[in-house]
Amino acid sequence: MKQYPISKVRNVCLMSHGGAGKTSLAEAMLYNTGVLDRFGKVTDGTTTTDYDPEEIKRKISISTALAPCEWKGDKFNIIDTPGYFDFVGGVMEGVRVADAAVILVSGKSGVAVGTEKAWKYAVDRKIPRIVFVNKMEEDNANFYAVLDQLREKFGKAVAPFQVPIKEGDHFIGFVNVVDMKARKFDGQKVVDIPIPDGMEDKVAPVREMILESVAESSEELMEKYFEGEEFTPEEIHRALRVGVEEGSIIPVLCGSALTNTGVQVLMDAIIEYFPSPDEMGAITGTKPDSEDIVERKPDEKEPLAALVFKTVADPYVGKLSLFRVFSGTLTADSTVYNPSTDSNEKIGHLYVLRGKKQIEVNKVTAGDIGAVTKLAKTNTGDTLCDVSQPIVLEGVNFPEAAISLAIVPKAKGDEEKIGSGLHRLVEEDPTLKVELNKETHQQLISGIGEQHLDIIVSKLKSKFNVSVDLIEPKVPYRETIKKKVKVEGKHKKQSGGHGQFGHVWIEFEPGEEDGLTFKEKIFGGAVPKNYIPAVEKGLLDSMRHGVLAKYPVVNLKAILVDGSYHPVDSSEMAFKVAASLAYKKGLEQAGPVLLEPINHVEVMIPDDYMGDIIGDLNKRRGRVLGMNPQSGGHQQVVAEVPMAEIFKYATDLRSMTQGRGSFTSKFERYEEVPPNISEKIIEEAKKE
Numbered sequence: 001m002k003q004y005p006i007s008k009v010r011n012v013c014l015m016s017h018g019g020a021g022k023t024s025l026a027e028a029m030l031y032n033t034g035v036l037d038r039f040g041k042v043t044d045g046t047t048t049t050d051y052d053p054e055e056i057k058r059k060i061s062i063s064t065a066l067a068p069c070e071w072k073g074d075k076f077n078i079i080d081t082p083g084y085f086d087f088v089g090g091v092m093e094g095v096r097v098a099d100a101a102v103i104l105v106s107g108k109s110g111v112a113v114g115t116e117k118a119w120k121y122a123v124d125r126k127i128p129r130i131v132f133v134n135k136m137e138e139d140n141a142n143f144y145a146v147l148d149q150l151r152e153k154f155g156k157a158v159a160p161f162q163v164p165i166k167e168g169d170h171f172i173g174f175v176n177v178v179d180m181k182a183r184k185f186d187g188q189k190v191v192d193i194p195i196p197d198g199m200e201d202k203v204a205p206v207r208e209m210i211l212e213s214v215a216e217s218s219e220e221l222m223e224k225y226f227e228g229e230e231f232t233p234e235e236i237h238r239a240l241r242v243g244v245e246e247g248s249i250i251p252v253l254c255g256s257a258l259t260n261t262g263v264q265v266l267m268d269a270i271i272e273y274f275p276s277p278d279e280m281g282a283i284t285g286t287k288p289d290s291e292d293i294v295e296r297k298p299d300e301k302e303p304l305a306a307l308v309f310k311t312v313a314d315p316y317v318g319k320l321s322l323f324r325v326f327s328g329t330l331t332a333d334s335t336v337y338n339p340s341t342d343s344n345e346k347i348g349h350l351y352v353l354r355g356k357k358q359i360e361v362n363k364v365t366a367g368d369i370g371a372v373t374k375l376a377k378t379n380t381g382d383t384l385c386d387v388s389q390p391i392v393l394e395g396v397n398f399p400e401a402a403i404s405l406a407i408v409p410k411a412k413g414d415e416e417k418i419g420s421g422l423h424r425l426v427e428e429d430p431t432l433k434v435e436l437n438k439e440t441h442q443q444l445i446s447g448i449g450e451q452h453l454d455i456i457v458s459k460l461k462s463k464f465n466v467s468v469d470l471i472e473p474k475v476p477y478r479e480t481i482k483k484k485v486k487v488e489g490k491h492k493k494q495s496g497g498h499g500q501f502g503h504v505w506i507e508f509e510p511g512e513e514d515g516l517t518f519k520e521k522i523f524g525g526a527v528p529k530n531y532i533p534a535v536e537k538g539l540l541d542s543m544r545h546g547v548l549a550k551y552p553v554v555n556l557k558a559i560l561v562d563g564s565y566h567p568v569d570s571s572e573m574a575f576k577v578a579a580s581l582a583y584k585k586g587l588e589q590a591g592p593v594l595l596e597p598i599n600h601v602e603v604m605i606p607d608d609y610m611g612d613i614i615g616d617l618n619k620r621r622g623r624v625l626g627m628n629p630q631s632g633g634h635q636q637v638v639a640e641v642p643m644a645e646i647f648k649y650a651t652d653l654r655s656m657t658q659g660r661g662s663f664t665s666k667f668e669r670y671e672e673v674p675p676n677i678s679e680k681i682i683e684e685a686k687k688e
Helices: 022-032 053-058 085-097 113-124 143-154 200-215 219-226 233-246 263-273 415-428 450-464 529-542 572-589 607-619 649-656 675-687
Strands: 009-016 065-071 074-080 100-106 129-134 158-160 162-167 170-176 181-186 189-193 250-254 283-286 293-296 305-314 318-327 329-331 335-338 343-346 350-354 357-361 363-365 369-373 383-385 403-409 433-437 442-447 468-471 478-481 485-493 500-510 516-520 556-564 592-606 623-630 634-642 662-672
Touching (some): 009 022, 009 113, 009 263, 022 074, 022 129, 053 450, 065 263, 065 350, 085 113, 143 250, 162 200, 200 219, 200 233, 233 250, 233 263, 250 263, 305 415, 318 329, 318 363, 350 363, 403 415, 403 450, 403 649, 415 442, 442 450, 500 529, 500 572, 516 529, 529 572, 556 572, 592 607, 607 623, 607 634, 607 649, 634 662, 649 662
Parallel strands (some): 009 074, 009 100, 100 129, 129 250, 158 250, 516 556
Antiparallel strands (some): 162 170, 170 181, 181 189, 283 293, 305 383, 318 369, 350 357, 350 369, 403 442, 433 442, 478 592, 500 556, 623 634
């Protein structure tokens, strides 16, 4: 693939709700540019950008893929992102390195939750957008209904540049409202035709929308508009381009990726209306280990600044790092600096990726996207830069994991293989978290949703040949006491030879501190000083298990008040055993109770779901602490909820809010378990 100057590059992210046709659109673009000689289909598992075995099996995109191609003298880096919420990490990778977005909407099902999310991600990154109303070949497709939804949801900036022409129910072409020309699809070509009779009513209001948008772009054009003067085609195109770049105009085009109609027109619009990387302005970062801002021009002669936005764990090639060069040039066989890990990395071979195909190149220049293998100390979100002029670029903004489940190997002895497999998958997917809970001895994996974790299990099987099950994690309960008691502990074994003797009186009461508060009030050497640490040690060892359900004990105060010893038979071990006997007796008499972890939960939802969410949190034994109105008709609900009740909250929240809700949860403190629930937990513990 030849080198392109920065002004001839377009980095375009395809975004939408799941199933709106992003992968098919990428395929049509590749076909139109002559890269493919046959058109792959998602249903057949033959597309360029859905090449992972899991994607082929499930017929959905689960990770971001690249599809570079050349169109009319420009290079497109098409970034195909997943549409399903569980794989939002891939969307964040794609949108971070894109300069513009094509948001697809199905002409049949219209604006969906994924459309809203894609829109928000593009707005957050301040990148221009074009909406492509896809699936116009389907009988129930309704362009005008979709347009109304778009304008209602996203405001007046939404401007249709085309109006579809239909013959009966069939989509056969469109009127280009900007140039007032009608075009008809003739096989893969588009031919000019006169605007069909009877379409004036449809075209006139849309043309008026466009002219209003043009007028609003400058005072000079506004004056012209009010004086009833016609705009020249140049004025219209220039104003629309500026409006699209600023985000004040969002063009709406229509077509069908599946039948490849209207796709070439979209590709022309990408060149005409979307900015090249040099038009996006200077890039800012910080100096390593400081807040000082550093600027770089998007120019290949500037010092190098590249961002690794995705990592692929390839079973054959090893680790593959995908990067975008924001300034400077990255050449093969060079050395670069990674400020995040404070290490130099040797760059070997460089590639341009098209799906899974690797095309070797000798350099990647500013504005372009490439890949490199075998970086030892570089992860997703790291910057690669000039050794002498370091810079740290903003990384990728990944969402927090929302659901945790415990891994259970199906075969004994697979733990090591599972560990190394998960390590590779975490490198590839930063939304996946893995930890070993030292207390419950379970290995936990956390992700965005159940489907996300389900795919991780499938990948462990297919890539690393280990089978696992996922179960709900154990809750790390605690035990404590509520009353004060004084008990005796006596350990005596004196039958011939050297015996054992330890004897203590201990007062137990609820303590202020998390662990053990130990004091002694011994008079007259009833227990010799050298045995007192053994008493404390005996209590600390015993506290690992309570008397109700064998959970660790917290908030315990113990005062050693009396005891006795034997000059020959007493030992540290004997006093440790005496202390543990006192402990068991004391706890049983001191009103033992179970404690459970309580999490601080913040739920973000649209206003309409408020009642349902609060009702559901109450059902989970949650306490709602407050509600904070947010921008855009959203509410933040703050609550405290027992950990045991929210393991699968991510799934339930999604179904209650059609995917519009999100939440964060972190451990807050321990609280007493209600008696009826406590009984069940103790029963289950006894069975185990």
